[in-house]
Amino acid sequence: MEAQVLAALHEASGPATAAWVQERLGGDLAYTTVMTILSRLHAKQAVTRERSGRAYVWTPAADEAGLAALRMRRVLDGEPDRDAVLTSFVSALSAHDEQVLRALLDRATADDPATADGPVTADGPAPAGGSAAESGTDRRR
Structure with missing residues (x-):
């Protein structure tokens, strides 16, 4: 309804x-x-x-896409292990969806001065001297 x-x-x-x-x-x-x-x-x-x-x-409050995103955030917020939910979600994406997500994350990272210096991990910017992918916590997969 x-x-x-x-x-x-x-x-x-x-x-x-x-x-x-x-x-x-x-x-x-x-x-x-x-x-x-x-x-x-x-x-x-x-x-x-x-x-x-x-x-x-x-x-x-939003268009259809915005409402779907709101529902997705609510589901994510209701889960105790956000990292596991995100990992499962991203691993099930189609190749096209993954490319779109990568482009959006790259754009967001480029626009955010706090992350412009390097890759982002689940805990924030990656430590100097190592990439997020090497640490195994790259949010961008």
């Missing part, structure tokens, strides 16, 4: 009321159910809300 509500909000030309979302979904859900879903999405930071008179108007 959350996905349907988000899809409806993405179709809106601007901020939308809960009543508009309910109508857009065909009226099959009760108004209170739509409000509950919107409130839960707000708690998850997937939507923003703003007062408009006595009601709220709702807006998606």
